[in-house]
Amino acid sequence: MSAIAGLLRFDGQPAGSVEGGGMMDAMERYDADDVRTWSDGPVFLGCRSKWITPESVHERLPYYDPEHRLAIASDAMLDNRGELFDLLQVRSARRAGMTDSELILLAYRKWGRGVPEHLIGDFAFVIWDEAKRKLFGARDLFGHRCLYYHRDARRFSFGTTMAPLFALPGVAKELNESWLAEFMAIPEMYESTDAGATPYRNIHQVPPAHAIAVSDGQVSLFGYGSLEPKEMLRLKSDGEYEEAFRDVFGEAVKSRLRTHRQVAATLSGGLDSGAVASFAARTLREEGKTLHTYSYVPTGDFTDWTPASATADETRFMKATARYAGNISDRYMDFAGISPMSQVDEWLDILETPYKFFENSFWLKGMHEQAGRQGAGVLLTGARGNFTVSWGPAVYYYALLLRKMKWLQFMREFRQYRANKGIAGSRLLSIICKEAFPVLTKRSSAAADNAPDIPTMLIHPDFAKRTEVFAKLRDSRIGTNGTLIHDPLEIRKEKLQSLAVANKNGASATKLSLRYGVWERDPTCDPRVVRFCFSVPVEQYVKGGLDRALIRRATKHYLPDEVRLNQRVRGIQGADWVHRVIPAWKSLECELLQLCADPVAGHYLHVGRIKEAVAQLGREPRPEHAFRPEMRMLMRSLIIYRFLKRTL
Numbered sequence: 001m002s003a004i005a006g007l008l009r010f011d012g013q014p015a016g017s018v019e020g021g022g023m024m025d026a027m028e029r030y031d032a033d034d035v036r037t038w039s040d041g042p043v044f045l046g047c048r049s050k051w052i053t054p055e056s057v058h059e060r061l062p063y064y065d066p067e068h069r070l071a072i073a074s075d076a077m078l079d080n081r082g083e084l085f086d087l088l089q090v091r092s093a094r095r096a097g098m099t100d101s102e103l104i105l106l107a108y109r110k111w112g113r114g115v116p117e118h119l120i121g122d123f124a125f126v127i128w129d130e131a132k133r134k135l136f137g138a139r140d141l142f143g144h145r146c147l148y149y150h151r152d153a154r155r156f157s158f159g160t161t162m163a164p165l166f167a168l169p170g171v172a173k174e175l176n177e178s179w180l181a182e183f184m185a186i187p188e189m190y191e192s193t194d195a196g197a198t199p200y201r202n203i204h205q206v207p208p209a210h211a212i213a214v215s216d217g218q219v220s221l222f223g224y225g226s227l228e229p230k231e232m233l234r235l236k237s238d239g240e241y242e243e244a245f246r247d248v249f250g251e252a253v254k255s256r257l258r259t260h261r262q263v264a265a266t267l268s269g270g271l272d273s274g275a276v277a278s279f280a281a282r283t284l285r286e287e288g289k290t291l292h293t294y295s296y297v298p299t300g301d302f303t304d305w306t307p308a309s310a311t312a313d314e315t316r317f318m319k320a321t322a323r324y325a326g327n328i329s330d331r332y333m334d335f336a337g338i339s340p341m342s343q344v345d346e347w348l349d350i351l352e353t354p355y356k357f358f359e360n361s362f363w364l365k366g367m368h369e370q371a372g373r374q375g376a377g378v379l380l381t382g383a384r385g386n387f388t389v390s391w392g393p394a395v396y397y398y399a400l401l402l403r404k405m406k407w408l409q410f411m412r413e414f415r416q417y418r419a420n421k422g423i424a425g426s427r428l429l430s431i432i433c434k435e436a437f438p439v440l441t442k443r444s445s446a447a448a449d450n451a452p453d454i455p456t457m458l459i460h461p462d463f464a465k466r467t468e469v470f471a472k473l474r475d476s477r478i479g480t481n482g483t484l485i486h487d488p489l490e491i492r493k494e495k496l497q498s499l500a501v502a503n504k505n506g507a508s509a510t511k512l513s514l515r516y517g518v519w520e521r522d523p524t525c526d527p528r529v530v531r532f533c534f535s536v537p538v539e540q541y542v543k544g545g546l547d548r549a550l551i552r553r554a555t556k557h558y559l560p561d562e563v564r565l566n567q568r569v570r571g572i573q574g575a576d577w578v579h580r581v582i583p584a585w586k587s588l589e590c591e592l593l594q595l596c597a598d599p600v601a602g603h604y605l606h607v608g609r610i611k612e613a614v615a616q617l618g619r620e621p622r623p624e625h626a627f628r629p630e631m632r633m634l635m636r637s638l639i640i641y642r643f644l645k646r647t648l
Contacts, residue, residue, distance in 0.1 A: 001052050002061055003030045003514050004073040005164040006045040006126060007157040008135050010217040015044035023157070023164035024048075031372070031517035038062040038071055043128045043135075045073040046164075050517050052377040053077060054260045055099045063101050068109060069130035074101040075145050075160055075510075076123035077519060079255035079526065084118065101125070108136070116140070116211055117224050120527055121255075122519070124206070124510075126158055135214040141225050142384075142525050143208025143499070143506035149219075150203055156214045160510065162203050162352045173647050174201040180604065181467040184459040184640065189356050193476045195499035196221070199353050199647070208502035227497060227527060229535035241540050242554040244532070249389060249554075252526035253279040253380070257287075261377030264518070266367055267293035267330065269317025269563065269571045271551050272385030276523055278325035278558040280380055285327040293322060293330045294370055296363035298576040300334065305575070305624040309568065312575035317563050324560040333370065338362045339580035341588055344639055350511045354643040357508075358635050359574035359626070365512065372516030383505065385524035387495045388533045392541035392548035393488040399436035400538075416545020420567045438486075457609040457633045458640075460602070489538070496530055578631060579623040589614060592634060595641045600648055610637055 005023040009015055020037060024046045032048035039045070045062040064071040078084065078100045085095050088106050104125055107115045113136060116123075122144035126137035137158065139147045149158040150165045159165050166173060179199050182192045195207035206212050206221065213220050235241050253276060257263055263284060265277045281291045295318045298304070304312045315332060322330040340358040347361055348354070355361070371379045382389075394417055401410040414432075418425050455470075464470060495501060509520040523529065536550065543549040552564050581588065592614055596607040613630035625631045 001050040001056075001077070001513060001517075001519050002073070002075040003027045003032070003048040003160045004046065004061075004075050004124070004126065005157075005159040006043070006062075006073055007155050007168070008128075008214055009042040009155045011154060012042055015039050015042055019168055020044040020046060022167040023159065026163040026167040027159075027161070030514040034059075034061075036060060036062060038064055040071070040128075040130070043071070045071055045126070045128065047073050052261065052519050053100070053258050055097060057260060059099045059101065061101060063099075063105070065105055068105075070105050070108070071128040071130070072101050072105050072125055074104060074123070074125040076100045076104060076119075076121065076125055077258070077521075078103060078119060078121040078123065079252070080120040083120075087118070113211060113213065113222075114224075122509075122521065124160065133215065136211065137206065138211040138224070139206045139208055141209045141227065141527050143502035144509055144520075144522075146506055146510040147206040147212075148198065148203055149206065149212070151214075151219055152202075156219060160514065162198065162200070165203055171202065175199065175644075175647055176201045177463075178467055178469075180640075181459065181463060181469040182473070183354060183356075184604070184636075185455045185464065185469045185473055187453060187455055190498070190500040190504040191353070191356075192500060192503075193473070195503055199643075205503070207499045208506065209499065225527075227530050227534065229531045231535065232537065233532070233535040234537075238540070238543070238553065241536060241550060245389075245536075245550055245554040248529055248532045249275070249523065250279055250283075252523035252529045254283050255526075256378060256380060256521040256523050257283055259377030259519075262292060262375050263289060263378050263380070264292040264294065264371040264374065264376035265380035266382075267295045267318050267321065267328075268382075268573065269311075269314025269321070270382075271390045271548060271555070271559070271563070272382030272524055274317075274321040274325075274382075274559050274563055275385075275389065275551060275555050276380050276382045277321060277328060278555065279523075281325045281327040282558075291328050292371075292374060292376065293318075293328055294367040295330065295332045296367070296573060297332045297334050299336050299580070302576045302579050302623070306572050310570050310572050312572055314571040317566070317571070320560045320562045324563075325558065331370075333363065333366060335362050335366050338366065339584065340577050340635060341581050341584055341638070344642055348639070348643055348646065350515055351507055352511070353507070354639050355508075356636060356639075358639065359577045359632075362577075362580070363573075364508070368512040368516045368518060368520070371518040376518045379518045379520050381520060381522045382524045383522050384496070387492045388524050388530055390524075390548045390551045391492055391533065392546075392550065394542045394547035395432055395435050396488045397538060397542040398432045402432060402436045413542070413545060417547070418545075420545045420565070422568050454629050454633045454636065456606075457613070457629065458606060458636055460604055460606045463604050493534075496525070575626055576623065578621050578626045581635075582620060582623070585620050588634070588638065591638060591641075595637060598641075600644055601641050604644065605637055605640065610634065 027048050030048050031050055033051045034049045037046040047061040049061045051057045062071055062073045108127055116138035123140045124145035124147040128135055146160055148162050150171055157165055165171055176199055179192050179197045196204050209225050210221050210223050267273050267277050277293055284291050297315055298312050306312050322328040340361050343362050418428050513519050540550050546552050555564055595601045596611055613634055
C-alpha cells in the first residue's frame with residue numbers, strides 16, 4: 001500500500017526538487033514504513049509505502065527497471081498472481097518474492113496499454129516509459145484505489161489524494177459548482193454523474209475501470225474491461241451451483257488474506273459479512289492465524305425504536321456467527337460518546353470532500369482505527385454483497401411467475417415464502433400483484449412523487465436553476481426520488497457498473513487505509529465473483545421460499561441457521577445516530593442558525609428550508625427522527641457548510 005504522487009514537465013526541464021518535495025510533504029500524515037522518491041529529467045515519482053503483503057516487506061517504491069527503462073509508482077494488491085505468473089511464464093523460483101509492482105511492470109512489457117484488463121485486485125499505478133517518453137497509469141475495475149490528477153500548460157501531476165496536487169505552485173482550490181450542485185441534488189450516496197470530476201475545477205480523477213496516458217503534452221483517458229460474463233452458467237443441479245459459488249467466493253476471500261500482519265473483518269448480523277468472516281476464519285486456521293472481527297452495537301442507553309421486523313442491535317446474530325464459524329476473536333464496539341456530528345471535521349480531513357454517509361461514519365472510521373491499532377494489515381468487508389452474493393429479490397421473481405402464469409410453481413413458492421417471512425398471505429399477495437401489474441400502483445406512486453425529499457430541501461432554488469442540475473439529472477436517468485430503473489436485474493447491473501458509486505466507495509476505502517495503515521478489502525465485488533453472479537440464472541437466487549437463496553444454501557456449513565435462514569428480522573445500522581447527536585443538539589442548532597446568516601452558505605443552501613426544519617424538530621429531536629428527511633437534510637447542510645468554509 002502506498003500514497004503515490006508525481007509529475008511530468010512538458011517543457012523538458014528537470015522536475016524540480018522543490019515541487020516534488022512539496023508533494024511529499026503534503027502526504028506526511030499518511031502511515032508509512034518507507035518513504036522514497038525517484039526522478040530523472042522531467043519526471044518525478046514519490047511513494048509513502050506501508051508494507052502489507054509478505055512480498056512488499058522492504059520493497060523499494062518507486063521502482064526502476066534500468067534494463068527496460070521503466071519506472072513505477074504503485075498502490076496495488078493483486079489477487080490473480082498465480083494466473084499472471086503462468087501467463088507471463090515467471091519461473092517458480094522468482095514467484096514467491098516478486099512484488100506486485102514488479103509483476104505489473106512485467107505485465108506492461110507484454111501487454112502495454114492493455115495491461116489493466118489482465119489484473120484482478122485493488123490498484124492505482126503510474127508507469128514512466130522512458131523509451132516512449134510516456135506516462136501510463138490505471139485504476140482497478142471497482143475503483144478501490146484513487147488516482148487524482150492536474151494538468152496545465154507546464155506539467156501533468158498526479159496523486160493518490162488531492163493534497164499533493166494543491167502543494168504545487170499555481171494550483172488553487174477553485175470550487176466546482178457543477179459538482180457541488182449534483183452532490184446536493186442526487187438523493188443517493190454518490191456524488192456526481194461525472195466520474196472524472198471532483199469538488200475542485202482544476203482537479204480531476206481517473207475514473208474506475210479507466211487508464212490514462214500522457215505523451216507530448218496530451219492527456220488521454222480510455223475505459224477498459226467488463227463485468228459481463230462470457231456466457232450464462234447452466235449446471236445440472238442446485239448442488240452444483242452451490243459448489244460453484246463456494247469455489248469462486250472462497251478463492252476471492254482467500255486471495256484477500258495475503259498479509260504478514262493480522263487479519264480483521266467487519267461483522268454484522270447478516271449474510272454478507274458473516275459469509276466473508278466464516279470463509280476467512282477457516283482459511284486462517286490452516287495458517288495458524290485468528291480472524292479479528294469488529295461489530296458495531298448501539299450504546300447501552302439507547303432504546304430501540306425500530307419496528308418488530310427490524311433491530312438496531314444485531315449482537316445475537318453476530319455472536320451466533322462467531323461461535324459457529326470458530327477461530328474468530330470477536331469484539332463489540334458501541335463508540336460511546338462519539339456521534340456523526342463529532343466526526344465531521346475528521347472526515348473532511350480524510351476524504352478531502354463533503355460526504356453523505358454520516359449515519360455510519362463514526363463506526364466505519366472507528367473500526368479502521370481499531371484495526372490499525374491492533375496491527376491488522378487487511379480489514380475484510382462484505383459491503384457490495386447485496387448486489388452480488390446475497391442478491392435475490394423474491395417479490396420480483398414471484399411477480400415474474402405470476403405474469404408468466406406459472407401457477408403451480410408460484411403457489412408452491414408463495415406458501416413457503418409466506419411461512420418463512422411470517423407475513424399474512426393477503427398482504428404478501430397484494431405486494432406481489434402490485435409488482436406484477438404496475439398499473440395498480442399509479443395512485444400511490446403519484447403521492448410518493450409529491451412527498452418532500454432531501455435534495456429539494458437542501459439546494460437553493462437559484463443555485464439549482466443556475467446550474468440546471470435537476471434537468472441534467474433527469475437526462476442522466478436520475479430523478480429526485482432516485483433511479484428511474486425499476487427492474488431489479490437492471491438495478492443490480494447499474495449499481496455494480498456505476499463509476500460514480502465506485503468512486504464514492506473507493507475514496508473512503510483508500511483514504512481510511514492511508515490514515516490508519518490497514519487495507520480495506522471486499523471479496524463480494526471481486527470481478528470473478530461479480531461475473532459468476534451475473535451468469536447464474538435468476539431462479540437460483542429465489543428458491544424454496546427463500547430470498548437470497550443461493551448464499552443461504554451454499555453456506556449451510558458456514559453460517560448458523562439462525563443467521564443463514566433468517567428472513568424475519570433485518571438489522572438497521574446507524575439507527576441510533578440521532579440518539580448520539582441529541583446531547584450536542586444545542587450546539588448543532590446554533591451552528592445551523594449561523595449557517596443561515598452566512599451569505600456564502602445562502603448562495604448554495606436553501607436556508608429557508610433549513611430554518612423550517614430546525615423549527616419543526618423543536619427544542620430537541622427524538623431518536624426515531626433518524627430517517628426523517630428534515631433531520632438528515634440538516635446534517636448534510638452542516639457537512640457542506642463546513643466544507644465550504646474550508647474551500648472558499
